Amino acid sequence: MPTVATISKEIHKPHLEVIGGCPLAGEISISGAKNSSLVLMTASLLTDEAIQLNNIPDLTDINGMVAILLALGVEIQQAKNTYQFQAKRLLNSQPPYELVNGLRASFFCIGPLLGRLGHAKIPLPGGCRIGARPVSEHIKGLKALGAVVSVEHGVVQASVPGLSKRLKGASIIFDCPSVGATETILMASVLAKGTTTIENAAQEPEIQDLANLLNQMGACISGAGGPTITIEGVERLHGCNYTVIPDRIEAGTFLIAAAITRSTLQISSVIPEHLNAVLQKLRDCGCSIETKGKKIKIIPNQINAIDITTQPFPGFPTDLQAPFLALLTTAKGTSVVTEKIYENRMQHVAELQRMGASIRLQGNTAIVEGVPHLSAAPVVGRDLRSTAAMVLAGLTAKGISKVEGLNHLDRGYTEFEKKLNSVGSQIRRYP
Numbered sequence: 433m434p435t436v437a438t439i440s441k442e443i444h445k446p447h448l449e450v451i452g453g454c455p456l457a458g459e460i461s462i463s464g465a466k467n468s469s470l471v472l473m474t475a476s477l478l479t480d481e482a483i484q485l486n487n488i489p490d491l492t493d494i495n496g497m498v499a500i501l502l503a504l505g506v507e508i509q510q511a512k513n514t515y516q517f518q519a520k521r522l523l524n525s526q527p528p529y530e531l532v533n534g535l536r537a538s539f540f541c542i543g544p545l546l547g548r549l550g551h552a553k554i555p556l557p558g559g560c561r562i563g564a565r566p567v568s569e570h571i572k573g574l575k576a577l578g579a580v581v582s583v584e585h586g587v588v589q590a591s592v593p594g595l596s597k598r599l600k601g602a603s604i605i606f607d608c609p610s611v612g613a614t615e616t617i618l619m620a621s622v623l624a625k626g627t628t629t630i631e632n633a634a635q636e637p638e639i640q641d642l643a644n645l646l647n648q649m650g651a652c653i654s655g656a657g658g659p660t661i662t663i664e665g666v667e668r669l670h671g672c673n674y675t676v677i678p679d680r681i682e683a684g685t686f687l688i689a690a691a692i693t694r695s696t697l698q699i700s701s702v703i704p705e706h707l708n709a710v711l712q713k714l715r716d717c718g719c720s721i722e723t724k725g726k727k728i729k730i731i732p733n734q735i736n737a738i739d740i741t742t743q744p745f746p747g748f749p750t751d752l753q754a755p756f757l758a759l760l761t762t763a764k765g766t767s768v769v770t771e772k773i774y775e776n777r778m779q780h781v782a783e784l785q786r787m788g789a790s791i792r793l794q795g796n797t798a799i800v801e802g803v804p805h806l807s808a809a810p811v812v813g814r815d816l817r818s819t820a821a822m823v824l825a826g827l828t829a830k831g832i833s834k835v836e837g838l839n840h841l842d843r844g845y846t847e848f849e850k851k852l853n854s855v856g857s858q859i860r861r862y863p
């Protein structure tokens with residue numbers, strides 16, 4: 433017969449306890465961008481010289497990518513948020529399955545490995561809770577550059593035929609502006625022979641960050657950040673010292689935390705123009721926003737209902753859909769939130785309804801009728817951003833909420849509750 437201690441141990445799940453109703457005040461400094469750091473780290477595979485990356489955030493996904501690069505033979509040194517990577521001699525072109533299986537970003541290795549070695553073998557990243565996450569555009573682009581690509585037993589095998597082992601520049605038009613596919617082709621084409629153009633490229637700031645790094649390494653890329661990117665292939669790349677851009681999604685999450693608690697807050701170490709669509713929506717729903725250099729100050733007033741549709745950059749980012757929807761549950765009036773990027777990114781709706789939100793879900797459209805307040809409840813975050821959204825909901829709910837899903841949260845936010853507690857929230861972690 434198991435003892436009570438055994439049962440309680442089995443039932444205990446790491447969670448945060450969030451005390452609702454605490455106003456926020458002060459300033460939060462934003463960390464480096466997760467979705468830039470992960471891809472910039474893989475760019476180190478493109479040269480045998482050392483590259484130094486500064487402002488890398490402290491996240492479990494970063495640790496996962498470090499393990500993958502070490503397994504490929506990259507030498508890595510770290511001093512807090514500064515890393516040095518050097519791929520002098522690569523051991524192989526197939527990272528261990530158990531390392532890549534849990535980290536979608538591991539697929540970013542395929543482009544640089546093909547460009548550097550002429551072959552790569554990477555398991556399909558597979559889907560996740562928010563959607564199928566296909567890589568058909570990535571594969572289409574690699575084939576256009578001359579790679580032979582096959583997908584068998586869940587593994588993508590790519591190789592460059594011929595003695596030169598060198599890809600050839602090509603003109604590529606994406607069916608959709610995929611961030612990962614654009615980054616994959618950027619890294620595969622920088623060492624190709626000839627010119628590559630990418631049309632219908634993703635325009636996210638992370639694309640520009642990658643192009644800026646590659647150009648500092650000696651690449652010749654123009655147009656990044658726009659819909660058409662041109663890459664003139666070069667013979668080799670060299671080392672450099674580069675600083676990763678701030679995390680616009682972390683920044684947006686904390687701005688929404690201020691709005692949901694009706695608190696004036698300042699965030700620093702950000703690039704405001706990376707958040708234009710989010711800042712506009714915060715203004716539209718009633719907040720005053722002041723930007724000065726790398727700081728943004730938000731002064732919420734009454735929060736009014738608005739409509740949001742997620743789009744590729746420069747539109748409203750899908751990664752802030754869940755946090756913003758949490759804000760709209762206590763707005764005055766009825767809002768319509770439509771998720772256009774992923775097929776299954778509304779899992780936070782059921783959890784918000786448990787907290788008293790009045791939401792009607794029709795496919796990927798949520799009709800949100802504002803209520804005076806939410807009520808604390810035990811809730812579960814189902815993916816990275818919905819877990820953050822549940823914490824934000826807990827900040828405003830009456831009572832103490834219990835939020836599970838820390839394994840998701842810690843993938844994408846550095847010291848999330850610590851940063852919020854530094855400006856007045858009362859959140860306790862039960863690991």
Ligand code: EPZ
Nearest residue numbers: 467537565566567568569570609610611612751773774816
């Ligand atoms: C990146 O994912 C980010 N992840 C995601 O952030 C982000 O939500 C997404 O870009 C969109 O901005 C990283 O950078 C590590 P996509 P990625 O390829 O590259 C469809 C977070 O919370 N598509 O632009 O996988 C796809 O199904 C994460 O930080 C195809 O149809 O995004 C999806 O619906 C979540 N065919 C849409 O495009 C393809 O071949 C966006 O995918 C490729 C993609």
